[in-house]
Amino acid sequence: MKHSEELLRSHGIKVTPQRLTIVDELYGRIHLSIDELYMAIKEKFPSISLATVYKNINAMMEKRFIKEVKIPNQKSRYELIKEPHSHVVCQKCGKVEDVHIDLSTVAKEAMEKSRYHINEDALIFTGVCPECAS
Ligand SMILES: [Zn+2]
Ligand SMILES: [Zn+2]
Incomplete structure (x- = not known):
């Protein structure tokens, strides 16, 4: 508290x-x-x-x-708000979890291709969580 x-x-x-x-x-x-x-x-x-x-x-x-x-x-x-991170979302139960992956090369490629200045590089991945998969 x-x-x-x-x-x-x-x-x-x-x-x-x-x-x-x-x-x-x-x-x-x-x-x-x-x-x-x-x-x-x-x-x-x-x-x-x-x-x-x-x-x-x-x-x-x-x-x-x-x-x-x-x-x-x-x-x-x-x-x-904490350090930047991406999310994984379960399509079956709707659970949302943090996933820490390095997106710097992805962001760099996106900037080069779009010529945008990108200042946030979080992604959302959807799939099935381990509990729902078993
Ligand atoms: Zn699930
Ligand atoms: Zn989060």
Whole structure:
């Protein structure tokens, strides 16, 4: 709990009990949809509205503390910003996990071919997770 408070402060985000709960949830479960976050927060703060949860998430996204992970055909997930990484998504159970791969040569090739200046090189891979495959 203490750690979450410091993290919020160091990003210039006002600490509120609701925000601390969001951070704790994202620590424990990594990629959560807005519904999952809302459910978890509602357990502790029954009167909170979905709009308030969105407002808190947006405030933390503005401070580059939380990031939206956009996955094709799925609701957005949210995660705490850490080092850049890609994601693997299970098409059967919908699980989303981090995968750390070096995309520097891929990004370089994309820049050369498109002549775009690329500043984010994360990818989303879809497939079947080991649990669903067995
Ligand atoms: Zn799966
Ligand atoms: Zn992630």
